[in-house]
Amino acid sequence: QQQVKQSPQSLIVQKGGISIINCAYENTAFDYFPWYQQFPGKGPALLIAIRPDVSEKKEGRFTISFNKSAKQFSLHIMDSQPGDSATYFCAASNNSGAGSYQLTFGKGTKLSVIP
Amino acid sequence: NAGVTQTPKFRVLKTGQSMTLLCAQDMNHEYMYWYRQDPGMGLRLIHYSVGEGTTAKGEVPDGYNVSRLKKQNFLLGLESAAPSQTSVYFCASGRGAWKTQYFGPGTRLLVL
Numbered sequence: 001q002q003q004v005k006q007s008p009q010s011l012i013v014q015k016g017g018i019s020i021i022n023c024a025y026e027n028t029a030f031d032y033f034p035w036y037q038q039f040p041g042k043g044p045a046l047l048i049a050i051r052p053d054v055s056e057k058k059e060g061r062f063t064i065s066f067n068k069s070a071k072q073f074s075l076h077i078m079d080s081q082p083g084d085s086a087t088y089f090c091a092a093s094n095n096s097g098a099g100s101y102q103l104t105f106g107k108g109t110k111l112s113v114i115p
Numbered sequence: 116n117a118g119v120t121q122t123p124k125f126r127v128l129k130t131g132q133s134m135t136l137l138c139a140q141d142m143n144h145e146y147m148y149w150y151r152q153d154p155g156m157g158l159r160l161i162h163y164s165v166g167e168g169t170t171a172k173g174e175v176p177d178g179y180n181v182s183r184l185k186k187q188n189f190l191l192g193l194e195s196a197a198p199s200q201t202s203v204y205f206c207a208s209g210r211g212a213w214k215t216q217y218f219g220p221g222t223r224l225l226v227l
Contacts (some may be wrong), residue, residue, distance in 0.1 A: 009155070032213045043119075043205050043218030051213065089157060095212035101146055101165065102173065103216060107157040112124065 003027075004092050006106025013113050015031065019077040021109045023090035030092040034103070035075050038087045042086065047088070048075070080113045087111070116141050121206050122214035127225045128196045136191040136222050138206030146209045147189040148173075149181060151202040158205065164189055165211070169197065196226045 013019045023033075028083045034049035050057045050064040050073065057064045063076040077084055090106040119190065122137040148163040160173030164183040178200060180192045189208075192199060203223050209216040 006157075013121065024131060034215075036218075041219050041221075043207075045218065046215045049213075049215075093212075101157075101209075101211050102148075102160055104174075105157040105159070 004090060004106045005102050006090050006109060008109060009107070010110045011112070013024045013077075013111065015080065015081045015113055015115050016083060017080050017113075019075075019080045019084065019111055019113070020052060021075045021088055021090070022072065022076070023074065023092075023106050024070075024072045025092050027092070027094065027104075028071070029094040030104075031095055033064070033066065033073050034091050035062075036089045036091060036105075038089065038108075040086075077111075080111075082113045084114060085111055085113050118142065119206055119208055119217050121204075121219040123222060124220070125223045125225075127227065128193075129227050132196050134196065134224075135191070135193075136159065136190045136204055136206075136224075138191070138208075138219060139216070140189075140206075140208040141186055141187065142208060142217065143186070144208035144210055144217075145186075146171050146216075147183065148207040148209075149179070149189065149191045150205045150207065151175065151199060151200075152205060152221075153202050161204075187221050196224075198226045200224065201226045204210050 035047045036044035037047040038044040061078045066073045091103040149161040150158040162181040167186040204217040207216040
């Protein structure tokens with residue numbers, strides 16, 4: 001069964017600090033790894049995504065680090081702000097064969113950034 | 116553009132009742148998805164569609180049916196609601212492989 005394991009379940013970070021959320025996967029056929037951000041009462045929205053041909057992708061304060069051999073990837077939020085307080089989901093998909101175009105999500109991390 | 120819209124926003128059902136959730140997208144996306152979100156469980160795929168007239172099962176399809184008669188609409192049906200189907204349901208659409216999925220605002224369903 002395809003699985004994406006996400007940790008921690010919740011995270012409290014002080015304003016200006018670094019938030020780190022980790023994910024691990026089992027299916028070596030996964031070839032797309034997005035992160036989604038969800039605010040209370042809203043649907044998830046794509047934050048940043050990476051494909052396994054690169055080890056890191058940065059967009060503003062958000063960085064994905066990808067370790068193909070360890071089958072792990074992580075989200076780093078630099079200079080965390082109270083407005084970053086949300087639930088973050090990692091996800092993975094394989095885009096060929098059975099199950100194409102399906103995203104498998106982690107269980108989410110609730111991030112709270114305190115002033 | 117409205118993006119992805121969902122109807123209704125909130126619904127209360129009694130066990131055994133039926134209902135249909137409507138999802139509409141105005142981005143001309145081929146792919147549409149229905150997820151359910153439960154506390155501590157993340158988002159789980161119920162059914163999805165890769166084009167008008169086609170549907171496929173996801174991770175948790177039991178108790179649900181779907182239809183995609185028009186490209187812009189994806190309907191999720193519950194024939195006989197059960198308390199275990201109490202959840203928040205999200206619809207999403209996208210262009211397929213390696214592409215963003217755009218989510219609707221969700222439908223909160225309570226089955227008593």
